[in-house]
Amino acid sequence: MQFRDLGAQYKVLKDEIDTAIQDVINSSSFILGKPISELENKLAEYVGRNYCITCANGTEALQLSLMAMDIGPGDAVFTSDFTYFASAGCVSILGATPILVDINLETFNISPEALEDAIKRIISEGKQTPKAIIPVDLFGLPANYDKIIPIANKYGLKVLEDAAQGFGGNINGRMSCSFGNVSATSFFPAKPLGCYGDGGAIFTDNNEINLRLRSLRASGKSPVDKYDNREIGLNSRLDTLQAAILLPKFKAFVEWELDAINNVARWYDEKLKAKYVTPTIPKGYYSSWAQYTILLDNKEQRDAMQQKLKASGIPSMIYYPRGIHQQQAYKEMGLKDDFFSNTIEATQRALSLPMHPYLKEDDVNKIVKIILR
Template sequence: MQFIDLKAQYHALKGEIDANIQKVLDHGQFIMGSEVAQLEAELAEFTGVRHCIACANGTDALQMLFMAYNIGQGDAVFCPDITFIASVEPACMLGATPVFCDITADTYNLCPVSLERQIQAVLTEGKLKPKAVVAVDFLGNPADYDAIEAICKKYNLTLIVDAAQSFGALYHGRSTCAIGDCATTSFFPAKPLGCYGDGGAVFTNDDKLAELCKSIRVHGKGDKGKYSNVRIGLNSRLDTIQAAILLSKLKALKTYERDARQKVAQRYNAAFESSFTTPYIAPDCLSVYAQYALLAQDSTTRDAVLAHLNEKKIPNMVYYPIPQHALPVFANVPSHQETFLNAMDYCDRTFSLPMHPYLEEAEQDTIIQAVLEAL
């Protein structure tokens, strides 16, 4: 049994994936081949934005945006306390300071109340300039964008949606990649839309921002090409072979994979809702369940369940065991008296079960039985 079964997905899509890879091998355009532009066009159409700029990975996608917005020394970038470090790491590399905010107790996403409290604390202190908010759709579940967008507008902050885990998710009918000033996603193999290596993309309706990102993606190239450099940039192109693979996988995601994830989650929810806190999806929202996380009654119960799953050789994970504010690398980052109560509680009680579109019902039953018999 696999936590995320990429082999099963490959076997289901083998014919088309193999054919797409062979096409690239035949034409030999391994860097910025036609498949990259085709993928960008299809991703833009699927998400409902004007521009998609593919790049080497999801972290670079964020860095390209931080560079385009000239985020750096003296700037504050606000981010939920429960995420992967990549959400703010590029901003830190550019000299900005992360300001972590607590999460909501239900969706585990950025808490609007904590966000505004942290913005006001930074303004009162006067040492940093509030510049941007990185809202993360944790585990594939959309954040509360009505509230977050209103706060960003109130304080004139750039809203960057980190949709690394939520490609395909919907918030009130909108793709999460079409929300805010811009969005990013990751094509890391385990993501809802993943390639066979690293990859990422930027999404935006801002024509100027799109052109800036295209320049930054290729060493800050100018209108006359990559040897006419007009700014400092990155080397962050998406390989043509990865684009070819993603074209096949995007079709599967749209056709049936997203629905298949819903069915697995529904069976899990029905089995666990009386014993655990199951994922909460807000009305008129669709999660893509990049991971399926439960909250146990307490850490002792969680640890007992994980021990039993390990004994039964059932894959499991904890996303994430340590909140950002408690990481050693951020030991000197001010908390502005935020207590992060929800984040700490989440880390103490969370665990995740196998989740992917190819998880057979018999496997689901084995997982469900093992979890429940551990109680």
Template sequence: MQFIDLAAQYKHLQTKIDARIKTVLEHGKYIMGPEVQELEQKLADYVGVKHAITCANGTDALQLAMMVLDIKPGDAVFCPTFTFFATAEVIALAGATPVFVDSDEATFNICPKDLESKIQQTITEGKLKPKAIISVDLFGLPANYPELERITKLFDLKLVEDAAQGFGGSITDNQGNRKKSGSFGDIATTSFFPAKPLGCYGDGGAIFTNNDDYAELVKSYRVHGKGKDKYDNVRIGINSRLDTIQAAILLEKLAEFPQELINRNKSAAKYESELCNKYNTPKVPVGYTSSWAQYTLLDAKRDEIMAEYKAKGIPTMIYYATCMHQQTAFKELGYQEGDFPVAERLAKQVFSLPMHPYLNHIV
């Protein structure tokens, strides 16, 4: 059994994907070819934003967001401590200081109450300038954006949505208005790493925004800070383009994506019905939908349970065993064990079961 069965997905889409790749090989426009522009328009339409700009990977997408927002030394950028390293890494790469925030006990996402407390604490200390928040749609579930947007307005901060795992998730408000992951905050990012809900066959990423100025900056920064052409460099940028073959693959995967989300949610419902009396299973708040990037359980006897699944030939994974404040790279920030009790408990107890759109159920 595969933890994420990409081979089954390819078999299902093989004819369409092969035809797309053949078209690219025939026209030979391997960098920024027509499929890239087609994909960007379809991504923007799917998410419901004005602009979708592709790039080389999800980490670059976050780094580009930091560049667009002019994050620099002396700035404080708040992010969850229970996340993948890239979320905090790009803050440090910009020369700013990541200020870590504990997790919400129910959803595992960034805790708005602790976030507000950390912002107030940073203001009181006066050493750093609060500049932005990076939220993470962990395991496919959107973060609490109604509360996060209230906090950003209260403290005049920018909000970046890290939707690398959350693409396909959504929040519906009390008036019935539905917003999809990728449409929250000032800028949103996603990753097309193969294991993500919408993945290519290599690295890839995208940035989403409704801000015209931000979109133009991203387009410039991703091609060496170009101006009117690639030899007119008006700012210092990076080289971060999605290649045309990956765009072609993603076009066929995006077309199939709505049905794959239905399949993921059916598998999650099956897991819930079979496992809710045995483990602490993930809960989706009212009005929210998850894209189920991972199906993550919580149990103090994690190692024993994972060993039992392994004996049955069922793979499991841990996301994430080490919080950001525990990483060697951030040791100088001075955090101590016990500073983030919820996140630290999650790191010791979470484990994930196989989850993908072609899952033959295991429970």
């Protein structure tokens, strides 16, 4: 059994994917070929943004977005403590300071209450200038933008939506990647919409930011003369081959994969909710289920459960075994666990189960039988 079965997906989409790859090879247009603009237009229309700018990966999607927001030394950027390292690392690499914030344990997303407390603390300390918030749409569930955006407006902060895991989710029909000033996602193979390598995309409604991002992803080149670089950027373009692969995968994602993966989530919920803490999906929210994550009673029970699943040939994952504040790169910040009680609890209790659109109910039954036993 696969944790996320990309092979099963390929078998279904093989003809379309193989044809798309061969078309790119035949055209020999490997950099910024026609599939790039076609994909960008389809993605922008899907999420409801004016512009989509593809790039090399999800991490650089975040970094480029911050660069377009002029984030740099002396600035404070607030983000979740319970997420993949890139959400904070993209801030540090630009010389700004990531301010880590605890989560809501029910949704695993950044706590709006803890966020506002952190903003007030940074303002009172006066060491950095609060500039932006990076909420993370963790495990496929959009963050609480109904509360986050008013907080951002109250303190004059920009919002960069980290939708690396959230693409396809929505809040009352408003799609993930449409919140905040700029949004970023990832096409890492295991993401809800993944390619066959690295890839990412940025979304905005602002044409000035759109044009600047297109320059920044190409080393800061001028739009009229590629040998006139007007600022320091990155070499961060999505390969045409990856865009060609994403086009048929995106069609399947919209037409049936999202429905299918939500059916899998319902099977898990029905069979596990009586005994375990299953994921909370607030009213009006729709998840794209990058992960299906349950909470066990404690670390000992979680680790024992993972070993029992492994012994039966069933993969599971721990997302995440430590908060960002506990990682070596940020040890010097001296942040105490007391500030991140929900994050600490999640690192000790969370277990993610196999989850993908091609998972059969018989497979779910097999997994659940071992968990309940």
